[in-house]
Amino acid sequence: MQGSPYLEPVARAGPVGRYAPSPTGDLHLGNLRTALLAHEDCRRRGGTFILRIEDIDTPRTVPGSEQRIMDDLRWLGLDWDEGPDTGGPAGPYRQSERTALYEAALAALEAAGRIYYCTCSRRDLREASAPQGPEGPVYPGICRTSDAVSQRAHPAGAAARFSVGPEPVVEFHDRLLGPQRFDLRTLSGDFVVRRRDGLWAYQLACAVDDALMGVTHVVRGADLLSSTPRQIALLRVLGLPLPEYMHVPLVADADGQRMSKRDGSLSLRTLRERGLSPRDARNLIREAPLL
Ligand code: GLU
Numbered sequence: 001m002q003g004s005p006y007l008e009p010v011a012r013a014g015p016v017g018r019y020a021p022s023p024t025g026d027l028h029l030g031n032l033r034t035a036l037l038a039h040e041d042c043r044r045r046g047g048t049f050i051l052r053i054e055d056i057d058t059p060r061t062v063p064g065s066e067q068r069i070m071d072d073l074r075w076l077g078l079d080w081d082e083g084p085d086t087g088g089p090a091g092p093y094r095q096s097e098r099t100a101l102y103e104a105a106l107a108a109l110e111a112a113g114r115i116y117y118c119t120c121s122r123r124d125l126r127e128a129s130a131p132q133g134p135e136g137p138v139y140p141g142i143c144r145t146s147d148a149v150s151q152r153a154h155p156a157g158a159a160a161r162f163s164v165g166p167e168p169v170v171e172f173h174d175r176l177l178g179p180q181r182f183d184l185r186t187l188s189g190d191f192v193v194r195r196r197d198g199l200w201a202y203q204l205a206c207a208v209d210d211a212l213m214g215v216t217h218v219v220r221g222a223d224l225l226s227s228t229p230r231q232i233a234l235l236r237v238l239g240l241p242l243p244e245y246m247h248v249p250l251v252a253d254a255d256g257q258r259m260s261k262r263d264g265s266l267s268l269r270t271l272r273e274r275g276l277s278p279r280d281a282r283n284l285i286r287e288a289p290l291l
Contacts, residue, residue: 006100006101006104007101007104007105007108007208007212007238007240008212009211009212009213009214009240009241010089010090010212010213010214011214012048012214012216014046014047014048015042015045015046015047015048015216015217016042016047016048016049016050016213016214016215016216016217017038017039017041017042017047017048017049017050017215017216017217017218017219018038018042018049018050018051018052018210018213018215018218019034019035019038019039019049019050019051019052019073019078019080020051020052020053020054020206020209020220021035021051021053021054021069022053022054022055022057022060022061023053023054023055023061023062023065023066023069024057024060024061024062024065024261025062025065025261025267026065026068026069026072026261026267026268026269027069027072027073027261027267027268028251028259028260028261028265028266028267028268029251029259029265029266029267029268029284029285029288030221030250030251030258030259030265030288031259031261032072032073032076032268032281032285033248033251033285033286033288034219034220034221034248035073035076035078036076036078036282036285036286037219037248038219038220039078039079041217041219041246042217042219045217047216047217048081048082049079049080049081049082050080050081050082050083050088050090050093050213050215051070051073051080051082051083051084051093052083052093052094052095052209052213053066053069053083053084053093053094053095054095054202054205054206055094055095055096056095056096056099056199056200056202056205057199057202058096058199066084066094068269070083070084070085072268072269072272075268075272075278076268076278076281076282077278077282082213090212090213090214095200095205095209098205098208098209099200101208101209101212102194102200102204102205102208105204105208105234105238106160106193106194106204108237108238109162109193109234109237109238110160112237113163114162114163114165114237115160115161115162115163115193116143116144116145116160116161116163116190117143117158117159117160117161118139118142118143118158118159118160118161118190118192119143119157119158119159119196120139120142120143120159122137124142125137125139125140125142128140128142130189131186133186133187133188133189134187134226135187135188135226138185138186138187138188138189139161139188139189139190139191140189141189141190143161144161144163144190157196158196159192159194159195159196160192160193160194161190161191161192161193162190162191162192162193162204162230162233162234163190164184164185164188164189164190164191164233165190167233167236168183168184168185169181169182169183169184170182170184170229170230170232170233172228172229172232172242172245173244173245174225174228174245174246174247175244175245175246176246176247176248177222177225177247180225180228180229182226182229184229184230184233187226187229187230188230191203191230193234202227203227203230203231203234204234206227206231207230207231207232207234207235207240208234208238208240210231210243211235211238211240211241211242211243212240215243216243216244217243217244217246218243218244218245218246219246219248220245220246220247220248221247221248221250222247222248222249222250222291223250223258224247225247228245228247249290249291250290250291251285251288251289251290251291252288252289252290252291253265253266256289256291258291268281271284
């Protein structure tokens with residue numbers, strides 16, 4: 001890809017880590033364990049730590065949640081060098097303020113012939129008997145016109161899909177889990193980078209931000225392991241640097257299920273309200289049962 005002025009990673013010296021919560025509710029113990037591990041991993045290597053707020057899914061954003069997340073992280077003893085409240089050279093640090101960068105990335109992917117527009121509904125996918133992948137239907141390519149993908153303008157109400165075509169098998173090394181290999185044809189098929197409702201997909205926004213912010217070490221929950229090959233595929237086509245990845249186990253709730261912000265899993269707020277000290281909370285998080 002020819003470098004777009006927009007898509008230049010910030011100049012950095014040294015390692016960079018990050019925590020990238022979505023402001024969709026209070027952080028639970030699982031989120032906090034990941035945050036602490038990412039922070040420790042970064043500080044251990046003397047790195048710069050970034051807090052990035054992933055608020056692109058605006059309908060799911062809970063007002064006030066960003067502030068509560070930052071309060072909780074600080075209360076727990078976690079600090080960051082760059083973030084929405086502190087600023088820094090790679091800002092803005094809220095995804096809702098970075099959409100010009102995602103536009104530039106989409107244009108670059110389009111120029112590389114890797115984007116097509118898709119008007120399929122869930123029902124269309126059912127009717128086409130799309131095969132089920134680990135995360136839902138694998139897109140069977142209904143709207144793909146050819147492998148040399150069209151560059152027509154974004155039609156209203158159409159999703160932009162990334163064609164996994166030429167390099168569908170992605171291999172990478174996870175610092176904890178070891179060698180990984182995914183075939184995007186059976187994982188997701190051509191995946192959405194901008195949704196039909198115009199919202200940016202997590203895969204595009206996260207990949208572009210990690211690269212442009214100069215993140216060298218991504219530490220995140222194991223639920224995102226299968227997102228990584230999609231993000232690597234995008235970064236390769238964009239000619240942007242790849243971070244190293246580590247996916248850490250998730251914390252189990254009392255029923256042995258994965259914690260979720262929505263179903264009222266134990267939040268740090270609850271622990272604070274019960275009078276726990278930050279140190280007790282950190283110990284509880286360290287000893288929490290894992291999935
Ligand atoms: N924003 C995502 C979440 O809260 C995490 C993204 C990431 O760490 O890559 O689940």
